[in-house]
Amino acid sequence: MISEHLSEYYGLPVVDFVIPRDWKGSEFAYRIGIDWDSEDQSTGLLDVLLTVGESRELKALVIGPWFSDDSSEDCQPIIEWLAKHAPRLPHLEAIFLGDIVQEETEMSWIAQSDMEPLLRAFPNLVRLDVRGSNGLSFGTLEHAGLRHLSFENGGLDRSVVRQLSQSLLPNLEHLELWLGDQGYGRTASVEDLQPILTGELFPSLKYLGIRNTETCDEFVPTIVNSPLLNRIEVLDLSGGDLSDAGGRSLLRLKDNTSLKLLDLRHHYMSEALCEELKSLPMEVNVGEAQSPDDDWRPIYVSE
Amino acid sequence: MDFTPEELASFNLVHNRFSRVVKLLNEDEPVRIPENSSWDELDLSGAKGEVELPHRFSCYQLSLARSKVKRLPEGLQVQTILDLTECHELIELPHGLTVGSLRLGGCRSLKTLPEGFDCWFLDMTGCWSFREWPTTGRLRNGVLNLRGCTALPTLPDYLGVLASVNLRDCSNLSSLPDALRISGWIDVAHSGLANLSSIPPSLEDVDIRWQGVRIPRRVWLEPGSITLSEIATEKNTEMRRVLIERYGTARYVQDVQAEVLDEDRDPGGARRLLRIEVKDDEPLVTLACKCPSTGRQYFLRVPPDMRTCHQAAAWMAGFDNPDDYKPLIET
Numbered sequence: 001m002i003s004e005h006l007s008e009y010y011g012l013p014v015v016d017f018v019i020p021r022d023w024k025g026s027e028f029a030y031r032i033g034i035d036w037d038s039e040d041q042s043t044g045l046l047d048v049l050l051t052v053g054e055s056r057e058l059k060a061l062v063i064g065p066w067f068s069d070d071s072s073e074d075c076q077p078i079i080e081w082l083a084k085h086a087p088r089l090p091h092l093e094a095i096f097l098g099d100i101v102q103e104e105t106e107m108s109w110i111a112q113s114d115m116e117p118l119l120r121a122f123p124n125l126v127r128l129d130v131r132g133s134n135g136l137s138f139g140t141l142e143h144a145g146l147r148h149l150s151f152e153n154g155g156l157d158r159s160v161v162r163q164l165s166q167s168l169l170p171n172l173e174h175l176e177l178w179l180g181d182q183g184y185g186r187t188a189s190v191e192d193l194q195p196i197l198t199g200e201l202f203p204s205l206k207y208l209g210i211r212n213t214e215t216c217d218e219f220v221p222t223i224v225n226s227p228l229l230n231r232i233e234v235l236d237l238s239g240g241d242l243s244d245a246g247g248r249s250l251l252r253l254k255d256n257t258s259l260k261l262l263d264l265r266h267h268y269m270s271e272a273l274c275e276e277l278k279s280l281p282m283e284v285n286v287g288e289a290q291s292p293d294d295d296w297r298p299i300y301v302s303e
Numbered sequence: 304m305d306f307t308p309e310e311l312a313s314f315n316l317v318h319n320r321f322s323r324v325v326k327l328l329n330e331d332e333p334v335r336i337p338e339n340s341s342w343d344e345l346d347l348s349g350a351k352g353e354v355e356l357p358h359r360f361s362c363y364q365l366s367l368a369r370s371k372v373k374r375l376p377e378g379l380q381v382q383t384i385l386d387l388t389e390c391h392e393l394i395e396l397p398h399g400l401t402v403g404s405l406r407l408g409g410c411r412s413l414k415t416l417p418e419g420f421d422c423w424f425l426d427m428t429g430c431w432s433f434r435e436w437p438t439t440g441r442l443r444n445g446v447l448n449l450r451g452c453t454a455l456p457t458l459p460d461y462l463g464v465l466a467s468v469n470l471r472d473c474s475n476l477s478s479l480p481d482a483l484r485i486s487g488w489i490d491v492a493h494s495g496l497a498n499l500s501s502i503p504p505s506l507e508d509v510d511i512r513w514q515g516v517r518i519p520r521r522v523w524l525e526p527g528s529i530t531l532s533e534i535a536t537e538k539n540t541e542m543r544r545v546l547i548e549r550y551g552t553a554r555y556v557q558d559v560q561a562e563v564l565d566e567d568r569d570p571g572g573a574r575r576l577l578r579i580e581v582k583d584d585e586p587l588v589t590l591a592c593k594c595p596s597t598g599r600q601y602f603l604r605v606p607p608d609m610r611t612c613h614q615a616a617a618w619m620a621g622f623d624n625p626d627d628y629k630p631l632i633e634t
Contacts, residue, residue, distance in 0.1 A: 137323075159323045162343060162363055165383070191384055194403035194423050194445065221466035221487030222423070225444035245517065248510060249466075249486045 001102050001301055005031065010060035010094035010127060017049055026057035026091070031099060033064020042066040043081045050088060060094040060127075065104050074111035074135055079118050086121035093124060098131030098152075106303045108154035108184040112136040119143050133160055134185070141167035150176035150209070154302045155185030158192045165195035172202045176209035176236070179219075181302040190219045197226040209236035209263075212300045217246030224249050229257045238265040238285075239300035243292060244273050253280055261285070266300050268292045306340075315352075336360055348386070368406075375400075388426075396420070404445070416440065427452055428469075449473055450490075458483065470494040471514065478503070485509045491523060500524055513549075516541045522549050531558055540584050547587075552602045555579075556589060564588070565611045570595035570633045576612045577602075590615040596634050 006014045009029040015022060017030040032045045042063065049055050067073040075097060082095070095118070098110050110132025116139040119125065127148035130136060133156050146169055151160060156179050164175075175196070180186040193210070195201055208228060213219060216237060229235065247269040253259060259282045266288040269277075274286040290297065311317055311325065315334040318325050324344040327334055333352035336345070341361045347354060348368040356372075361380035368388040377397045379385075385402045387393055389409040396417040404424035407413060413430055418437040423445030427433055433452050436459040443463025449455060450471040457476065464484040470476055470491055477495030481504055488510035491497055502520060511523055521528055526549040534550060537543040547555050561577035568574065571593035579587040588609055589602040605615040617628030 159344075162383075166343075166363065191404040191424050191445075195383060197423075197444070222445050224486050225464050225466060245510070246487075251508075252486050 003101050006099050009062050020052050023052045029060035031062040036069050038068050043077050062096045062099045064099045071105035074113040076113040083117040083121040094127035096129040107301050108303050148174040152178045155180035156188045158187045161188045161192045171204050173204050174207040178212035181214040184302050190222050199227040207234040211239045213240035214299050216240035216242040220246035221249040224252050231258050234261045236263040238263045241297040242267040244269050247273050268297050488512050513545045516545050567612045574612050
C-alpha cells in the first residue's frame with residue numbers, strides 16, 4: 001500500500017503547485033493535483049504554472065489526482081494539454097503520471113490513457129513513471145531520449161508488455177514493471193516477458209525491475225536464466241511474494257553475472273535461505289521480510 | 304494491422320477494442336488471413352471451419368487452439384506465443400520454427416517437432432504420440448512441460464539451461480542427458496526415472512517434485528526407507544500423500560492394520576472397505592478389490608463417509624444412491 005505522496009522526484013524535492021507564488025525555481029519538481037472536493041481542474045493548474053515566466057525551465061513534473069470525486073476519469077486531458085504545450089516546456093525531462101495514494105483511489109482503479117502523444121511531443125524526455133495501468137497504451141514507441149521507464153500498478157495487462165516489446169528504446173537504462181496480482185487485472189505471464197528477457201530489445205539496460213509480483217516463484221527460475229543478467233547491474237524483484245521455492249533459483253547467480261545489486265525486499269523466504277543468498281557476490285537486500293508461515297501472502301500493492 | 308472493421312469482417316475477424324485482440328467473428332465459418340499482413344494478437348482459437356493461412360504473414364502472438372489445423376505454413380513468423388493447444392489433428396510444424404513459447408498441449412497426433420525449432424517455453428502436456436526429437440533444435444531458459452508424453456524415450460542433448468522440467472507420467476523416459484541444467488525444479492512422478500536409486504549428475508542441485516510437491520531426494524531414490532511412523536507424523540497433507548504412494552498404497556494398507564468397515568464379494572472375488580485414521584486429515588477410506596479380468600489387487604480411494612463396499616463401488620460409477628447401481632456385468 002502506498003500512503004505517501006512523492007517527496008522527491010528526479011533528484012529534486014517535490015513541492016505542490018497551486019498558485020504562482022508556489023514557484024521556487026527550477027531546482028524543484030512541481031506537483032499538480034486536485035483534491036476530491038476540488039472544483040479546479042488539473043489542466044487549469046497547469047495553465048497557472050505557465051503564467052510563471054520561469055516555468056520554461058521546469059525539469060520535472062509530478063501529476064497527482066486529475067479527478068475529484070469520480071476516479072474513473074482518465075488522464076487524457078492532461079496528456080493532451082502537455083502535448084499541446086510542449087514547446088513552452090523545452091527543459092521538461094521527467095514526468096510522473098499518477099502520484100496518487102491509496103486514500104485518493106486504489107491503484108487498480110487509476111484510469112490512464114494513451115501516452116503516445118506525450119512521448120512524441122517530448123523527444124527530450126528522460127524519465128517517465130506511470131502509476132496505474134487501466135486503459136494504458138503507448139503505441140509502438142520510438143524514443144531515443146528515454147532512459148527510465150516505470151509502470152507501477154496492481155495488475156498489469158499483457159498488452160502493455162506487448163507494446164513495450166515492440167518498442168525501440170535504444171537508450172533505456174531503467175525498466176521497472178510492477179506485474180501485480182491476477183485478482184486485480186494482471187494477465188502478463190513469464191512467457192510475455194520473454195522478449196524482454198532475451199536481452200535483444202534494450203541494449204543499454206542496467207536495471208530490470210519485475211516488482212510487486214504475485215506468484216513471483218513462477219517467474220524467478222526463468223528470469224535467472226536471462227542473458228540480461230550477464231550485463232545489467234541491478235535485478236529488482238522486490239514487493240512480491242517470493243518464497244523459498246523461487247528464491248533458491250537465485251543461488252545460481254554465484255557466478256557468470258554482472259549484477260551489483262539483487263533487491264528482494266518484501267519477500268516470504270526463510271531466514272536460512274536469506275543467509276545463503278547474502279553470500280552471493282553482489283549486494284543482496286532481503287529486508288522487509290514477511291512471515292514464510294503465512295498462508296495468505298499479499299504483495300506490496302494489489303488493489 | 305490496418306484493416307477497417309468491414310475488411311476484418313470479410314475475413315471473418317473482429318477487433319476487440321478492450322483487449323486489443325483480433326478474434327474470430329464466427330467460429331463455425333472459415334477464416335482467411337491475407338498475404339503479407341501483420342498482427343499484434345490474432346486469436347483464431349476454437350475455429351471449427353477451415354483456417355487459411357498465407358505463406359507470408361506475421362504476428363506478435365497467434366492462437367489456433369482447439370482448431371482443426373493439420374499443418375502451418377513454412378516461414379510462419381510469430382514473435383512470442385504460438386498456441387496450438389488441443390489441435391488434435393496437427394501433424395507437422397514448419398521447419399526452423401522460432402517462437403518464444405510453443406504451446407502444444409493435447410496435440411495427440413504430433414509425433415515429432417520440426418528440425419531446427421527454437422523456443423524458451425515448450426508445453427507438450429498429453430502429447431502421447433510424441434516420440435522423437437529432431438536432430439537439431441534450441442530449447443533454453445524457460446519451461447519444458449512433457450507431462451504425459453508416455454511414448455517419449457529420451458531428452459535431446461541440445462537442451463540449454465531450463466527453469467523447470469515436468470516429466471510426470473513420462474513412463475518410457477528413464478535417463479537424462481548429463482548436460483541438462485535446471486534452475487528451478489523437475490517433476491519425476493510416475494516417470495521412467497521414478498525407479499532410479501541414485502541421483503543423475505545433472506540434478507545435483509535441483510529441486511525434485513513429485514506431482515507438484517517438493518520432496519527430499521530420499522523419498523524419490525530410497526522409498527524403502529520410508530517408515531509408517533514417518534508417514535503418521537508428517538504434518539503436510541500433500542507430502543503425506545506422496546509418502547504413502549512411495550511407500551506403496553497396498554503395502555501401507557496392510558502394514559497399518561486398517562479397520563475393515565465392510566466385506567463382500569464381487570466378480571473379482573472378496574472385496575473389503577478399509578479405513579485408516581490419518582492425523583490432521585480426513586481418514587483414508589479405500590475399497591480393496593481385485594480386477595475380475597487381470598486378478599490385480601487395487602486400492603481405490605473413496606470419500607470417507609462410505610460405509611459399504613457396494614456404496615463405494617456405486618460412488619465410483621457416479622451413483623450417489625447405491626440402490627441405483629445394479630451393474631449387469633463387471634469385467
